[in-house]
Amino acid sequence: MLRLRCKARNGTHLMQGLTHQSCVQELKNKVEELTGIPCDVQKIMVGYPPSSLDLSSGGSLKDYPIKSGDTLIVEEERSKPESHAKEAVTKDRAPTGPRLESAPVLARRVVPADNSCLFTSVFYVVEGGVYDPACAPEMRGLIAQIVASDPASYSEAVLGKSNEDYCAWIRRDDTWGGAIEVSILSKFYQCEICVVDTQTVRVDRFGEDAGYHKRVLLIYDGIHYDPLQRETPGSDSPPQTIFSTADDIILSQALELADEARRKRQFTDVNRFALRCMVCQTGLVGQAEAREHAKETGHTNLGEV
Template identity: 50%
Template sequence: MEGIISRRVIPSDNSCLFNAVGYVMDHDKTKAPELRKVIAATVASDPGKYSEAFLGKTNEGYCAWILDSEKWGGAIELSILADYYGREIAAYDIQTTRCDLYGQDRKYAERVMLIYDGLHYDALVLSPFEGAPEEFDQTIFSVHNDRTVGPVEGIALNFVRDQQRKRRFTDTANFTLRCGACQIGLKGQKEAVEHAQATGHVNFQEYR
């Protein structure tokens, strides 16, 4: 295996999860509208599986919500996209260095990798050398019989640990935010969510 693990930055526009998946699957950072539709169609087609208890919203309400370009994706969306593409999605969390694997129960033959900083998803790729153009990125890796992707897995984990050491993550329990609409200061994701629900404001800036 030749090359280094690189973090390809995806724009912060509330659709980073979808565009990061689009990049590692299709080398396309503009797939969010299409992938939101895929998720809504999947959820709408199976109201038994995607119940209110599972989604935290009614099936219909969730479908309208996920089609809104301002809304963020998470575990539910990653598991649906793993099945849609027929590949495992490994999402590495910088703060904990944990890897959440989606689609692993399906025994897919390939895997892609994302990295998550507490608020934002970027793509993890194998690049031939530091500074190599994105067209040389390898984003899809074969899953071996032992259900790993071989040496790439260890190199990716080392990269994530290095990002953790450099504190390239947002501590969502304790970070401070300011509401862009009313300038009120908030602490942590919980307060931000409560403020958004109470006011409808969704434009938050992190500040230190």
């Protein structure tokens, strides 16, 4: 019996009743049952850092790198077309009059969990809603250049590794950005970057005391960043991603969004989740132990257990 633990957006943590002989469609149906995400827009990821499973070829679960006890991360792939069922309902519905615009709302714009979600999200908001997943290498290189040019400010005490090692590390496409990188990007783009945490329901404001006039917002669930944008349902106008630093209403709305996510348990406790080094099989608990292990051994291939 293969037991798959599903860490989904709605907080569901266990899936049972699947075997290695189960087909991919059975997995998708079970995920839809637990999360409400339709089969045709599911994005299923596994491993640490998470990598997306290509389930398009079907087959049985034994054909995929899924082991007993693995945690699956499930997201809705918003770039895919909506389900045919929903499409059919829309087509059958007769128009009832002119389309009315709703009030603007603050919403999450989901980006891929590809180890570069921070860079994709920051680029999206500072560029006014431009989605470009190819921006990550350039932004990583930019950060490396800034850090290398100022070894006094970016010392080993600040970076957790030597300036040279950090610059090589951040350029790799399998490393994750965090507070250091957000701080550097805030200075480079001359704007306040507010990160709303869904576990603690707090806002960390980078560049708060720098006198910037622009503010952008990200939402963070413990392992993943997404950009926040103000959009108007029913409107063709582009979303707003840049706000005034005098606009505290937008911060209140961001906190409401984070609190809703917390109540739905849409977060990962990075201080408690269990990991295993896939190189030496050492068991680890939390992000801090994982980082220390990687620093001591150079092993970065970690899997969640």
